[in-house]
Amino acid sequence: MVVTTNANTTWTSSNYSKISVAPKGQIKGISTGSADIYATYTEGGVSKRCPSTTVTVNIIPPTHTLTSLTCEVPSIIYLNATSSVTATAHYTDGIIVVTTNANTTWTSTEPSVVGVPPQDPAVPKGQIKGNSTGSADIYATYTEGGVSKRCPSTTVTVTVPLVTSLSCSPSSITLASRGQAQATATYSDGTNSTNVTTQASWSSGDTQCVWVNQTGEYGGRITASAQTSDPNFVQCSTKITAFYNSKSADCTAEVTRADFIAINSPGNNDCIQRSTSSTTISGNSSFGGKDAEAHIRIDGTNLDKTSIEDNGNWSSNAWITKNYSLGPHTIFVAATSDATDTITVNLKDSCVVPPVLTRVDCSPSSISLAPGGLQQATANAVYSNGSRVNVTTNASTTWGSVDPSCASVNNSGQKGLVTAASNIVSCSTNVRATYSGLSGICSVAVSSGSHLDCISGVCLSVAGLGSNTCSPENSVCGSHLECVGLTCQNVSGAGIDRCSAISDCSRLVCVDSSCQRVSGGGSNECSTSASCIHLTRVSVSLNHPSISVGGTSQATAEAIYSDNSRTDITNNSATTWSSSDESIGSMHHSPIIILGKKPGTATITAAFQGVNGSANLSVSCPSGQFSATTICERGKCISTEVYCTSTPACSKNSDCFKKGEKETNP
Structure with missing residues (x-):
């Protein structure tokens, strides 16, 4: 029966200044030197002591040696685009990302093709940039403590993004004389909504209906070929196609008769006030077709703008450039010979209308x-x-x-x-x-009548006109304050006030995670439900609860509140992380990484606002290795800290000699 931690077992060290021993049998090296460790077990009045074991404390310096460097570099980037790269230094006791470290040097075999910092000052740290089409080998070199490591090269190819699709908008264009289509390209590098209207080539499916500017500054501009002023014309439609980088897209153009036009503003006989500095005339006209070319004249003279926009608005500085006299002036608008309208406006020094x-x-x-x-x-x-x-x-x-x-x-x-x-x-x-x-x-x-009024708590008839303040006559009247439910209310009838405010009748308290009003006066415990929410527990998770020596596990922590809401507190400045045994699971921060150092179990704890949460980490030897607690030293098989070995550990002194040798006292 194993009685290591039994209550009847007593552990003893011959020299506690060198080695201490806990009641449960754990020993700890205090300073260099030796001490004898033994246990005494008592049962039924009988005590037995095991033979002493001499334990020696030596100082074993920790190892932190750079072993290798790995890099993550994309194999393809697009021209003029940047992409992130990563360099990770591997040590005997962990890993560190050194992408932008001062001791890390990035190299491109063809800087004119792929730029890296500091070779290309325009490229930010931790990035590479496609400067021209072609290929280049990219690698990084990291130096620490006189040891340099270089990651394997990655061949990066710079390509031009391809057009994956082309669209034409609006999908349906209605016009009386002129319209505009737009071509939009989407590329393989994820960029979209790029206007390529002036770079695309355009064609019309029926030039008897509309023709379209093929390319250049006015590419995609549509003009009606059909005679929309012809009384016999109704409408026509055709397909408009855009071509760009082997892609095409279609819109539909429909020509309608411009059979109606009206001047909406200014209205007929409206007053227009003259200004000596800047007087403009503007208006809005509605008509059957969209984007119709129109002629706008004042008193028979064309304005400087002779077309109506898509929304029907038009304007002119004609009032500035010509000295119009006060009084009536004629505005004429014509979209076609059949679509016209005429109104009269009055130019005055003041258009103020007196109130009526x-x-x-x-x-x-x-x-x-x-x-x-x-x-x-x-x-x-x-x-x-x-x-x-x-x-x-x-x-x-x-x-x-x-x-x-x-x-x-x-x-x-x-x-x-x-x-x-x-x-x-x-x-x-x-x-x-x-x-x-x-x-x-x-x-x-x-x-000459009377009215009822409350006199000394009695409802009495009083001579003179006035509103009744009580009823019926000779009844008890007046009121006093009492708690009704949770509030202080005015209650009819004379009496002593029992309250003066709502705080005399009720108070706010936290019920679960809600701030609620309950009966009984007193101080409020809360003001809103938000003030009732409190931290209940902390949850810790490991992405790898079981790892091998040399492996890592990442920890995350969540704060869980009384309303069941959760908040990630992994990297919160108020969160404190710890390992119950750094010799088994060593903590590394930002992010929270635990390195497996030797076989065993360690508890990983996150403390936040006085509440702790934890998870157990199990560390074992890598596959093919054994967990050992003994080693051969100077011909003896002695106990040591647990470690991993590819061969079984010794169990007796004779295991420490080669075959044929005899055990001798050193």
Whole structure:
């Protein structure tokens, strides 16, 4: 029975300043030297001690030796394009990317074909560039501690990107006289939407319908051949084809009759204000065909622009170049002999239109008076621009009452003053204010009645006109504040206030990951649901949980919150990474890489905001090797740290001698 970690087993070191021993049997070298290690096991009152083993502590310097250099270089790049390259240095204890390291030199056998830094200063670090078509061998050399390594050469070929497809747009073009097509090329290097309209060759499927400029600055421009002004012409259509780098694309051109045109702005008889510095005339015309060639004239003289754009807009500086007189001027637009329109505009120094009176308001609209009571009424003139003018006392305003025996209104002196008759109990009438032919009306009610009001908590009838503030008469009235549900509300009936604010009746607390209001006053624990979300655990993952000595595994970490949301914290500055045994799994950062150094198991831990997460890493010997804990030293088979060997380890001293030799004491 193995009792290494048994509670009845006691481990002892003869010299703890050299070698310490833990209760579970782990030993640790403290300083160079030797110590005897033994264990004592007690059971049923019987104790047994194993023979002592002398353990020696030696200093074994760590090895960090450059062994090789590998490079990742693309075999094909496009002309004038750049591509990334990578150089990785391999050591006895790990790997380091040294692409842009000062000790790394990149070389191109043909810099004029493939440029590399610093041979080609225009190429950024970590990049290569296709300068001309052809091929070149690319490699890198890295030097450290007097040791230089060169990665194998990669032959890089520079090619010109090919046109993979061609498109013509718009796919359908409608015109009355002229239109424009566009050719767009897509290339094998991934670039697209390249306009090649002026580089392409163009053709028309039916030149009796339309013809198209074949190439050059006006390539793709379409002109109608058909007589669109012919009354018998309806429409025609044909195919327009673009050719570029062995690719072709089609559009459809349709010619329609320009059978209608109208000038939309300026409108007929519109005012145009003259300016001494810059006066232009512009407008918008609609017509049956698109992109029709039009003739625009003012008073019989052509403007400087004689075509209408796709959206129908046209403009001219004719008002600047010619001294037009104030008054009417004729604008004529013609798309064809059958599609014309003519309007007249007025050139003036000012086009400001004065506002128009729209109504008269009397306020207040409803007047309540006791017998003999007085109330001032007001009359306001309202205009088309929204402005209001008080015309209560204006000389042009007249005031009058429908029934002066109920209530009269002053039309002189203090105009608009309403007076209720003193010898009447109840009546109603209207008073009217009239200004510039429009009238406003206020209603008047006269009453000697009473109203209900809350007096010392009792609803009583009070003499005089007014709105009732309580009901019914002689009932208890008034109100007080009480908690109703989660809020502080005004409750009818006299009483003592039980609350003054919502905080006296409820408070905000976190329920799961939600900030919710619950009954009971007090301080709020949260303000929004976001303030209730907290970190619950950290999850650590290894892309290779089991590796061989010399192999690597990459670690990632996620923070998991109370609302089940996740955040990658692998490279967060607040994340702390550690290995439970650096001699088994050695940590390397950015990215988080663990190097397998010797067989065993190490726990990889990520700590973030006080919460830890971990994953176990298992390291074993490479295939074909054995895990050993003993070595031959000076003719003896002694214990050592675990290591990997291609031959089985020794089990006794005689295994440390060649066949035929005898064991001797050293």
